[in-house]
Amino acid sequence: MIAQQKLLETRKKKSTRKKPIVREKFPSKKAVYSKPVILKINFILAIALTVVVFLSMISYLGVISKENKIKNFHALTHKLNYENIELQNKVDYLKSFYAIDGKVQKIDFLKKADKVMEVKKRTSIPVMFKKNDFFDVTSVSGY
Amino acid sequence: MKVFFKINSKKYNFWSIFIQGLLFVFAGVIILQLLNLQVFQFSKFKKTASQNRRSDRDLSFRGEIFDRNGVRLAGDTTIYDIYAHPRYYKKDKGPKVIASVLAKYLNEPEWFLRNKLSKYTYSTISLAKNVDVKIVENKLKDEIIEKKIRGLDFVRKSKRIYPQENLASHILGYINFEADLAAGVERTGHNNLANMPENKPVEYDGRGNVIYDFDTNPEKVTSPLKGSKLMLTIDSAIQHIAEIELAKMIKKTKADKGAVIIMNPKNGEILGFAIQPTYNPNKYNLFSPSVIKNWALSDVYPPGSTFKVLTIASALETGAITKNEKIDDTGKIEVQGWEIKNHDYDLNSNPGEIDLEYLFRRSSNVGSLKIALKMSPYDHYRMLNLFGIGMKTGIDLPGESAGILPNIEKWDRITQGSIGYGYSVASTPIQMASAVAAIANKGVWITPHVIKYSGKNKKIKKIKMLSEKNCEIITELLAESIEKGSSKTGKIPKFKVAGKSGTSKKPNPNGVGYLTDEVYASFIGYFPVKNPEVLIMVVIDNPKSKNSWGSTVAGPVFNSIAIEVGRVLNLESDK
Numbered sequence: 001m002i003a004q005q006k007l008l009e010t011r012k013k014k015s016t017r018k019k020p021i022v023r024e025k026f027p028s029k030k031a032v033y034s035k036p037v038i039l040k041i042n043f044i045l046a047i048a049l050t051v052v053v054f055l056s057m058i059s060y061l062g063v064i065s066k067e068n069k070i071k072n073f074h075a076l077t078h079k080l081n082y083e084n085i086e087l088q089n090k091v092d093y094l095k096s097f098y099a100i101d102g103k104v105q106k107i108d109f110l111k112k113a114d115k116v117m118e119v120k121k122r123t124s125i126p127v128m129f130k131k132n133d134f135f136d137v138t139s140v141s142g143y
Numbered sequence: 144m145k146v147f148f149k150i151n152s153k154k155y156n157f158w159s160i161f162i163q164g165l166l167f168v169f170a171g172v173i174i175l176q177l178l179n180l181q182v183f184q185f186s187k188f189k190k191t192a193s194q195n196r197r198s199d200r201d202l203s204f205r206g207e208i209f210d211r212n213g214v215r216l217a218g219d220t221t222i223y224d225i226y227a228h229p230r231y232y233k234k235d236k237g238p239k240v241i242a243s244v245l246a247k248y249l250n251e252p253e254w255f256l257r258n259k260l261s262k263y264t265y266s267t268i269s270l271a272k273n274v275d276v277k278i279v280e281n282k283l284k285d286e287i288i289e290k291k292i293r294g295l296d297f298v299r300k301s302k303r304i305y306p307q308e309n310l311a312s313h314i315l316g317y318i319n320f321e322a323d324l325a326a327g328v329e330r331t332g333h334n335n336l337a338n339m340p341e342n343k344p345v346e347y348d349g350r351g352n353v354i355y356d357f358d359t360n361p362e363k364v365t366s367p368l369k370g371s372k373l374m375l376t377i378d379s380a381i382q383h384i385a386e387i388e389l390a391k392m393i394k395k396t397k398a399d400k401g402a403v404i405i406m407n408p409k410n411g412e413i414l415g416f417a418i419q420p421t422y423n424p425n426k427y428n429l430f431s432p433s434v435i436k437n438w439a440l441s442d443v444y445p446p447g448s449t450f451k452v453l454t455i456a457s458a459l460e461t462g463a464i465t466k467n468e469k470i471d472d473t474g475k476i477e478v479q480g481w482e483i484k485n486h487d488y489d490l491n492s493n494p495g496e497i498d499l500e501y502l503f504r505r506s507s508n509v510g511s512l513k514i515a516l517k518m519s520p521y522d523h524y525r526m527l528n529l530f531g532i533g534m535k536t537g538i539d540l541p542g543e544s545a546g547i548l549p550n551i552e553k554w555d556r557i558t559q560g561s562i563g564y565g566y567s568v569a570s571t572p573i574q575m576a577s578a579v580a581a582i583a584n585k586g587v588w589i590t591p592h593v594i595k596y597s598g599k600n601k602k603i604k605k606i607k608m609l610s611e612k613n614c615e616i617i618t619e620l621l622a623e624s625i626e627k628g629s630s631k632t633g634k635i636p637k638f639k640v641a642g643k644s645g646t647s648k649k650p651n652p653n654g655v656g657y658l659t660d661e662v663y664a665s666f667i668g669y670f671p672v673k674n675p676e677v678l679i680m681v682v683i684d685n686p687k688s689k690n691s692w693g694s695t696v697a698g699p700v701f702n703s704i705a706i707e708v709g710r711v712l713n714l715e716s717d718k
Contacts, residue, residue, distance in 0.1 A: 036156070038163045045170065081366045082221050082276050092215050092306030097383040099308075 202299050206336035206370030208315060208328065211414075211595060214379045217305050217315055217329070217424075219367075221276045224298040225249075227260055227268040231294035241295065244286050245270065248278050270295075273302065301367070303329075305424045311382050313418040313437040314375065314540065314593050317427040326435060331539045332373045332594055339368050374595040376412035381405055384707040385417035389681070392700045393419045396686035402439035402572050403700065404591075404680040405708060408580035408669060411589030411603060413538075414677070414708070440543045443569035444663045444682065447647025448506045448693065450565030452617065452667070453578055454515050455499060457526035459613040463517040464499075466616050470510045472497045478512070479557045483564075485509055486646070503624035503643060508564040515563025516556060523559060524551040529608040530578040530588070532570055537590045539602065546570040565647060572665075576680040579667050582618065583641070583675035585611045617641075622672045632698025633668050635705050637716040641675070642668020642701070644693030649685065661685045664696035670705060671717035677708050 093099055180188065208217035227241070238260035246253040249271045259268055274283075279297055287295060303318050316327020325333060385403040393401050398419075405415035418437055422430040458464040472494040475484040485491070485508050494507065502510040515523060527533065533548025547569040549558055561567040570578075573591060581588035586609030596603065621641035625633035633640040645665040648657035664686055669678040681697040681704075688696070708714075 036160055036163065038167060039159065042163050042166055079280055082280060085218075085220060086276060089218060089220055089304055089306055092218070093308070096307040097310055097379065101387075 202301060203339060203368040204301050204370065205303065205318070206338070206372050208332075208336070208373045208375060210311075210375050210377045210379045210382075211412075212378060212380075214307070216307055216311060216375065216377075216379070217303060219301045219369075220304045221299055221367075222302045223274045223276065223279045224272050224300060225270040225274060225279075226296040226298065227270055228294045228296060229260070229263045229265065229268065233291070233293050236290065236292045240290065241292055244283070244290060244292065248283050249274065267296075303424075307379065308423050308425065309421045310379060310386065311375075311377055311416065312422050312424045313435075313439075314377060314413075314416050315424055316541075317424045317435070319427075326542075327437070327540060328373065328375065328594060330541045335373055336370045338371045375593055376407075376414065376595050377416070377593060378414045378711065380711050381415040381704075381708055382417065384711070385415040385704050386419075386421065388700050388703045389417045389419050389683075390421075392683060392686075392696060396683065396688040396691065396696055398686040398696075399684045400438060401681070401683040401700075403682075403704065404439065404572055404576045404678075405704065406576060406580055406591055406678050408583035408589075408675055408678045411577070411580070411591045412595070413591055413593045415704075416593065437540060437542060439572040439682070440538065440540055441571070443544060443546050443571055444684070445566050445568065445647040445650065445657075446570050446575050447565040447645035447663065447665065448508075449575060449579075449643050449645035449665050449667045450568065450570075451503065451506065451511045451563070452582065452621065452643050453527065453530050453532070454511050454563045455502070455620070456582055456609060456613060456617050457523060457530075458514045458518055459616060460526060460609050461518050461522040463522070464514055467498065468514075469496045469498055470502065470507075470513050471495065472502075472507050472510045472513075474509065476509050476512060478560050479555060481557050481561075483508055483512055483560070499620050500623045500627070503620055504628050506644070511564040512560040513563075516560050518559075520551060520554045520559055523562070524548075524554070526608075527562070527568075529606065530581065531574055532568065532578065536571075536573055536577050537602065537604065538573055539592050539594050543573070544571060546574050565645060569650075572680055572682045575665075575667060576678060579669070579680070580678045581606075581608055582614050583669040583678055584614075585609075586614045618669075618672055618675070621668075625668075630694040630698060632666060632694040632701065635670075635702055635709070637718055638670040638705070638709055638714065639672040639717050640668045640670040640705065641672050642666060644698055646691070646693045662691055664691055664693045666693050666697035666701045668701055668705070670709070671714060673717040674715075676714055677705070677712065679704055679708070 202221065204219040207215055207219075209215055225245075232238070232241070238257050241260055242253050242257035245251070245256050249256070251271070256270065259270060262268055284297070301320075303320075305312070305315060312327075314327055316325060316329040318325040318329040329336070385405055389401050389403050392398070401417075401419040403415065403417040404413065406413045416437075416439070418439060420434050422434050427435060455464075459466070472485070474488050474492040474494060475482060477483075485494070486506060491505075494501070494505065497505075497507060497510055501507070502514075518526075527548055533546050535543045535545050537543075549562075549567060558567050577588065577591045580591070586607055588604075588606040588608050590602065590604045592603060618641045621643060622639050625640050625642055630644070632644055633642045643666070645663075645667075647663045647665070648659070649661040649663060650656075651658050663682060663684055665680070665682040667678070667680045669675040679701050681700045683696050683700070686696045
């Protein structure tokens with residue numbers, strides 16, 4: 001038992017003893033890690049991808065806004081087309097033979113006048129203009 | 144400086160390479176897949192995409208119909224069917240709000256629409272059909288967008304319209320898209336009218352989005368696809384004149400029905416085809432089938448004295464008679480126990496020896512009968528067959544009947560004799576018109592037609608049936624009979640007319656024989672005699688005026704139309 005206690009004490013002493021310090025001037029050295037090639041490729045790809053994504057977003061917005069405009073124009077042209085078709089149908093109907101006949105009948109061109117105004121016969125002698133046999137005209141060359 | 148994480152360089156290298164490798168593989172897979180889709184499977188997907196495309200629009204129009212001068216007789220317009228889908232209603236814009244908007248424009252009571260719209264168990268509710276495009280586009284849609292109403296569906300569809308209304312209704316016919324029913328050229332010209340152009344300016348993808356074809360013409364891109372145009376031989380001005388004059392006479396004589404056929408005998412083109420009673424094809428469903436049918440094609444009538452033209456032509460052609468033939472007209476004659484009399488027997492009981500001009504002028508039944516009997520039955524039958532009697536003319540309109548010409552095996556003397564003056568035989572007005580047109584056309588029979596065909600068409604047949612000389616003789620005789628006759632029929636300014644009137648008794652529909660007090664009054668004539676360019680056939684069924692004869696009822700209609708037709712076509716005078 002005593003021997004065991006002595007052994008423990010010596011171990012304690014050893015452990016509490018200060019470590020030796022090496023005093024010297026060492027040159028500072030940075031840790032250098034060689035970058036893998038794939039990292040470089042990925043870096044370039046990432047930049048290219050970012051640019052492409054950015055461009056895509058811009059062009060997408062552009063396309064969408066254009067599509068919206070075209071869609072609106074499309075709808076408007078549709079509306080105009082159908083309006084035009086309707087108007088053409090109306091014009092065709094208005095100038096159809098039966099429509100014109102109907103209108104003419106309504107207007108009644110052959111209707112007799114409601115009142116007939118009587119005009120007295122002219123009693124005065126009409127003025128007879130004398131026939132000029134001679135005209136005082138100076139002839140013009142070339143006429 | 145305190146270091147929290149100490150990186151093991153070896154471990155860093157491993158994870159860095161691992162993650163970068165993963166990204167590389169990921170990108171590589173995407174690139175490979177893109178290559179696969181866009182390069183290796185390019186043709187396969189292109190084919191699938193084109194199959195998914197819809198080249199038709201949401202709406203297509205049937206081809207338009209024009210007359211020979213480009214007057215539009217039929218076209219299409221747009222109408223809407225309105226549906227509601229209850230599951231798409233907004234909570235605050237339910238049936239009450241929707242009904243209040245719709246009621247203003249659909250002429251329906253609000254409560255009625257609200258009840259309809261409240262059927263939540265239905266996925267689709269039909270609200271209105273055939274709503275005018277102006278109401279939907281200019282009023283309804285704007286208000287619906289403004290009020291942010293959802294759950295309504297506007298289905299666009301086309302509707303056939305006839306801007307000239309009643310004009311040439313029996314030629315144009317009608318079309319019922321839903322029941323797939325059609326009449327007139329709408330039926331016979333269907334393949335042409337429904338034939339859409341192959342070059343489609345706009346296509347839609349599988350989802351219904353427009354694939355723009357970079358066509359800069361917005362009208363071309365948005366206007367509905369149209370079927371091929373159909374040009375008719377009809378002249379609207381002539382058609383209108385014919386309809387007006389026929390209607391006047393029908394009204395005046397209180398006749399049951401009437402028909403006028405105006406054709407160019409030189410090419411078989413029908414310039415006008417008026418039928419009374421008429422109908423408005425825009426509202427065809429309001430008229431009875433008897434009004435809609437073209438009776439001048441489907442119904443037969445005994446042609447009466449107009450048939451004498453064919454009898455004399457046949458006899459001349461077969462050599463049974465000559466131009467200067469004299470016939471002993473006894474006023475009446477008995478054949479196989481049947482007594483046949485002239486219509487003027489009471490005035491002139493025994494005309495004696497008559498020539499062919501007299502036969503036409505006085506419309507001698509006895510003379511025609513005797514001439515018919517001079518031909519052998521076989522020759523007579525063969526000639527009538529050549530004239531197209533008893534068979535369809537092949538006109539490009541539906542519903543034509545073949546008429547009735549008794550089989551030669553059943554011919555006895557009375558049958559052959561009565562055929563000579565237009566009884567025991569039944570023909571359609573178009574058969575008579577095309578038969579006489581052959582005489583006007585120097586003996587060449589041409590299929591009558593209403594559709595204008597470009598170039599040679601197999602449907603248009605030409606049959607040489609009479610010699611030119613015999614045709615000239617008939618024309619001269621007919622023209623002379625008109626000139627010498629006491630009737631005004633066929634006597635028009637500027638033109639000499641070759642024609643023949645006819646008055647035939649109506650067959651008894653309930654038994655054998657003929658009705659005593661009902662007649663068909665008809666007149667057929669062509670002009671100018673020197674160079675016939677127009678043939679006009681007038682048939683009026685059962686005129687109820689006193690003294691109803693072909694010359695007194697159909698004749699005046701012929702005269703009025705002929706004067707106007709001469710003016711419209713600017714024909715050269717031959718007087």
